[in-house]
Each structure stands twice: as structure tokens, then as C-alpha cells.
Amino acid sequence: MNSPVTFSVMTPVDSGEVSASSLDKSLEGRDGAVKRIGSVATPRFDESRTREEFRVIKGHVMSRIANADGHRREPRNVLITSASPREGKTTITLGLAMSFMFDRDARVVLIDADMRSPDLSRRMGLEGEAGLLDYLEDDQMGWNDVVYPTSVRGVFAVPSGSPRIYAPELIAGPRMKFLLETLRQGIGRNGIIMMDSGSVLSCSETISLATHAGQILFVAAKGQTKRSDIDEGLGRLHRQAGPIDESRVSMVFNKSGRSQSPVRYSRRG
Ligand SMILES: Nc1ncnc2c1ncn2[C@@H]1O[C@H](COP(=O)(O)OP(=O)(O)OP(=O)(O)O)[C@@H](O)[C@H]1O
Numbered sequence: 201m202n203s204p205v206t207f208s209v210m211t212p213v214d215s216g217e218v219s220a221s222s223l224d225k226s227l228e229g230r231d232g233a234v235k236r237i238g239s240v241a242t243p244r245f246d247e248s249r250t251r252e253e254f255r256v257i258k259g260h261v262m263s264r265i266a267n268a269d270g271h272r273r274e275p276r277n278v279l280i281t282s283a284s285p286r287e288g289k290t291t292i293t294l295g296l297a298m299s300f301m302f303d304r305d306a307r308v309v310l311i312d313a314d315m316r317s318p319d320l321s322r323r324m325g326l327e328g329e330a331g332l333l334d335y336l337e338d339d340q341m342g343w344n345d346v347v348y349p350t351s352v353r354g355v356f357a358v359p360s361g362s363p364r365i366y367a368p369e370l371i372a373g374p375r376m377k378f379l380l381e382t383l384r385q386g387i388g389r390n391g392i393i394m395m396d397s398g399s400v401l402s403c404s405e406t407i408s409l410a411t412h413a414g415q416i417l418f419v420a421a422k423g424q425t426k427r428s429d430i431d432e433g434l435g436r437l438h439r440q441a442g443p444i445d446e447s448r449v450s451m452v453f454n455k456s457g458r459s460q461s462p463v464r465y466s467r468r469g
């Protein structure tokens with residue numbers, strides 16, 4: 201792969217929970233009870249700069265959707281992954297979700313597809329709720345049973361659901377594809393589905409998820425990941441869920457420290 205578009209997220213992002221908004225409070229669960237509402241974390245430090253960084257990434261992701269040529273994989277399915285754990289996948293997913301706060305017509309679905317570390321569900325306050333794995337296993341469940349409104353209007357969440365040792369097989373199965381197709385009908389032409397996944401080198405299901413993704417945000421934390429691991433992660437995606445080229449993958453360099461400009465946006469190579 202030659203020259204992927206690269207982004208930097210420099211500023212610390214910390215969680216402060218947003219209280220429930222007016223969004224779809226009446227969305228009901230299976231038993232008729234009102235569903236919990238997921239919280240989307242907000243940045244606390246250097247807020248305007250952080251917002252701007254995520255806005256730039258969002259603009260890039262949305263432009264790929266707008267300019268899709270119809271022949272490639274579905275660009276509205278966006279996978280957020282990394283080579284190794286703890287590089288910032290969940291933080292980037294939440295930051296991007298938050299950046300839709302001011303988009304009046306946004307339709308975004310966040311899927312917690314990281315089965316080993318379902319941190320997105322926890323950080324949104326949706327741990328323990330019926331979610332992805334429950335849906336994948338139970339043919340009787342509908343998408344509506346596992347999609348929750350969040351504190352950001354237009355942003356919805358699918359928590360990971362109850363853990364199962366055969367989670368990778370469920371994710372590789374046909375019902376995952378079906379769920380994504382169903383959700384796409386709900387989000388419309390410019391909506392997006394973001395899948396927060398485990399890291400490529402340690403989670404086999406990430407490859408299955410990548411086969412559905414028209415866009416991949418590959419997060420690399422500065423000073424944390426070896427270049428050889430990034431290459432190995434991208435190589436594995438390319439071999440098993442490829443092709444991976446610069447039209448499909450974008451690098452997000454996380455925790456990259458302070459610099460003169462708020463956002464660095466460049467083409468490498
Ligand atoms: N830009 C950032 N600035 C400061 N801290 C960050 C930043 N991004 C992530 N972190 C911190 O780094 C840690 C790992 O981040 P996060 O949980 O988002 O990574 P992850 O890749 O999703 O991890 P996992 O592999 O466990 O799912 C967290 O403590 C998070 O708060």
C-alpha cells in the first residue's frame with residue numbers, strides 16, 4: 201500500500217458523560233420497557249481543538265461516502281481498528297460519534313464489536329444490555345432489540361451483548377452481514393455504521409468485520425506501536441480481507457502530542 205491518508209489526534213480526550221437528550225426516549229425494548237440511553241463521552245481538555253480534529257476525520261469519512269463509485273465495498277460500513285490493544289480505537293469511535301452532535305440529519309450507528317474488551321458498551325453505560333452477540337445468536341431478535349438511542353441526536357448504539365466463547369464464529373456468520381444490511385436501510389444514503397473492533401493482531405473476528413468494511417480507520421498510538429506491528433496488521437487485513445489500499449484505509453495517529461497546527465492532514469509517501 202503506498203500512501204494512505206493520515207490524521208492525527210493529539211489532544212487528550214476524557215470522558216464526561218452527556219446527560220440523556222430528547223432523542224427517542226420512547227424507543228422501547230422487547231418487553232415494552234423504555235430502553236437505556238447510551239452516553240457519548242465529551243472531550244474535557246482543549247475542547248475546541250479536539251472537536252476540530254474529529255471534524256476533519258469525519259469530513260474525510262463522509263467524503264468517501266459521497267464519492268463512492270458504487271463498485272467498491274460499502275463505504276458506509278466503517279471499521280475502527282489497530283494493530284495492538286490500547287491504541288485508542290474506542291476513544292476515536294466516541295470522538296467521531298460526538299462530532300455528529302451538530303449535524304441535524306446525522307444517522308450514525310456505533311457497534312461495539314470488540315468482544316474481548318467491550319469498552320464502548322461500558323463507556324456508553326450500556327453494559328449488560330442485550331446487544332450484538334445476542335442478536336447474532338437468536339434468530340427471533342430484531343435489530344430494534346439491540347439498537348439504543350444515545351445522548352447525541354442521530355447517533356445510535358449497539359452494545360456487545362452477553363459474552364460467548366464462540367463470538368468470533370457468530371461475527372463471521374451470515375447474520376452479521378444481514379444486520380449491517382438492515383441497519384444501512386435505516387441510516388440512509390449518507391449515514392454511517394462504525395464498528396469498534398479488537399486489534400487485528402490479537403482478534404480473529406476483526407478480519408471478518410473488515411470483509412464488510414468499505415472504510416477502515418487504522419489507529420496507531422504514537423510511541424506505543426512498532427512500525428513492524430502496523431505493517432503486519434495492515435498486511436493481515438490485506439491478505440485476508442483485502443484488498444487494502446489507500447482508497448479504503450486511513451491512518452489515525454493517536455496521542456500524537458502537541459504541535460503548531462490543530463490538525464495534521466497529509467498524504468504520506
Ligand atoms: N488522544 C488521546 N489522548 C489521551 N489519552 C488517550 C487518547 N486516546 C486514548 N487515550 C487513552 O488510552 C487508553 C486506551 O484508549 P482506548 O480504550 O480508546 O483504546 P482501545 O484501542 O479501544 O483499547 P482496547 O484495545 O483495550 O479496546 C485509554 O485510557 C484512553 O483514555
Ligand SMILES: [Mg+2]
Nearest residue numbers: 289290314319
Ligand atoms: Mg476499545
